[in-house]
Amino acid sequence: MAKLESKVPSGPLADKWRKHKVDSKLVNPANKRKYEVIVVGAGLAGASAAATLAELGYKVKCIVFHDSPRRAHSIAAQGGINAAKNYQNDGDSVYRLFYDTIKGGDYRAREANVHRLAEVSANSIDQCAAQGVPFAREYGGLLANRSFGGAQVSRTFYARGQTGQQLLLGAYSALSRTVGQGLVQLITQHEMVDLVVVNGHAKGVITRDLVTGQLVRHSGDAVILATGGYGNVFNLSTYARGSNATAIWRAYKRGACMANPCSTQIPPTCIPVSGDYQSKLTLMSESLRKEGRIRMTKNAAD
Numbered sequence: 001m002a003k004l005e006s007k008v009p010s011g012p013l014a015d016k017w018r019k020h021k022v023d024s025k026l027v028n029p030a031n032k033r034k035y036e037v038i039v040v041g042a043g044l045a046g047a048s049a050a051a052t053l054a055e056l057g058y059k060v061k062c063i064v065f066h067d068s069p070r071r072a073h074s075i076a077a078q079g080g081i082n083a084a085k086n087y088q089n090d091g092d093s094v095y096r097l098f099y100d101t102i103k104g105g106d107y108r109a110r111e112a113n114v115h116r117l118a119e120v121s122a123n124s125i126d127q128c129a130a131q132g133v134p135f136a137r138e139y140g141g142l143l144a145n146r147s148f149g150g151a152q153v154s155r156t157f158y159a160r161g162q163t164g165q166q167l168l169l170g171a172y173s174a175l176s177r178t179v180g181q182g183l184v185q186l187i188t189q190h191e192m193v194d195l196v197v198v199n200g201h202a203k204g205v206i207t208r209d210l211v212t213g214q215l216v217r218h219s220g221d222a223v224i225l226a227t228g229g230y231g232n233v234f235n236l237s238t239y240a241r242g243s244n245a246t247a248i249w250r251a252y253k254r255g256a257c258m259a260n261p262c263s264t265q266i267p268p269t270c271i272p273v274s275g276d277y278q279s280k281l282t283l284m285s286e287s288l289r290k291e292g293r294i295r296m297t298k299n300a301a302d
């Protein structure tokens, strides 16, 4: 059986990543162009990773099965994005965001990584705003916040009910800029069908050209799989068809470890009512379905 090596840095929780960054060896800027990183996926995760790595000076190849990165399922996200900026002065902090996230994740998430997420949350809002994401603002022009997901503080940055769409447009324009500069090679309509592993390290992918059917080899120095959620492995789901397990399944078959497959998001509106303790949303959609105002198909609640 494979042994999970999480590579979490040593030291006290709040210092782990700061210490890791200081301890890490730097790559000489002149050498960065010698390294090629393959990024599979161009949703919020893949597009921002590809654009950022290119800005840092690495050669990047970004592969997606959609006809445009703008088709990624990130576009469906609505609510908002949490950051410990404490704009409302209601007692928020990196530690409180860390604690709420661990609690919200049923105490199953990896603490060091969640702490890092909380640490970088404030900067990620600044980065998105710099990319032109039109977050909601107060009358006076400052970024607005709302309380989200049962949090006791208001730390959610949002763009009406289309935060994911606006974030994706921001990530897409950052990616397009690097594509235009010749730093990223964007390959669309190619589905990753296998991962190439050399001495235990991912060094390439095999893709199928979805137009011609041809199999293509891609080699690099590192591979990032940013291929999104896999809610469609469940019978009922409101996910896009492409949110399946095709890429991560290949990685799993090649030896990658996978934990907590039950921790994937399936919006509650698609689950048929089975008891009184189910969320209000589910009950609401069930009553709308009974009234014939919505139709439940196998994979989507219309």
Ligand SMILES: Cc1cc2nc3c(=O)[nH]c(=O)nc-3n(C[C@H](O)[C@H](O)[C@H](O)COP(=O)(O)OP(=O)(O)OC[C@H]3O[C@@H](n4cnc5c(N)ncnc54)[C@H](O)[C@@H]3O)c2cc1C
Pocket: 040, 041, 042, 043, 044, 045, 046, 063, 064, 065, 066, 069, 072, 073, 074, 075, 076, 077, 078, 079, 080, 081, 082, 164, 190, 191, 192, 193, 226, 227, 228, 229, 239, 242, 243, 246, 247, 265, 267
């Ligand atoms: C309705 C809804 C509401 C949400 N609300 C929120 C919210 O309020 N706040 C929040 O933080 N999160 C929210 N989320 C979750 C969040 O949107 C997602 O976790 C996030 O956008 C996923 O981004 P991603 O880049 O990982 O994946 P995706 O956007 O799904 O992108 C996957 C990419 O991988 C590519 N791909 C996949 N498989 C292959 C393959 N085999 N070969 C080649 N390319 C492949 C696709 O082409 C695509 O470009 C919501 C999600 C949904 C669906």
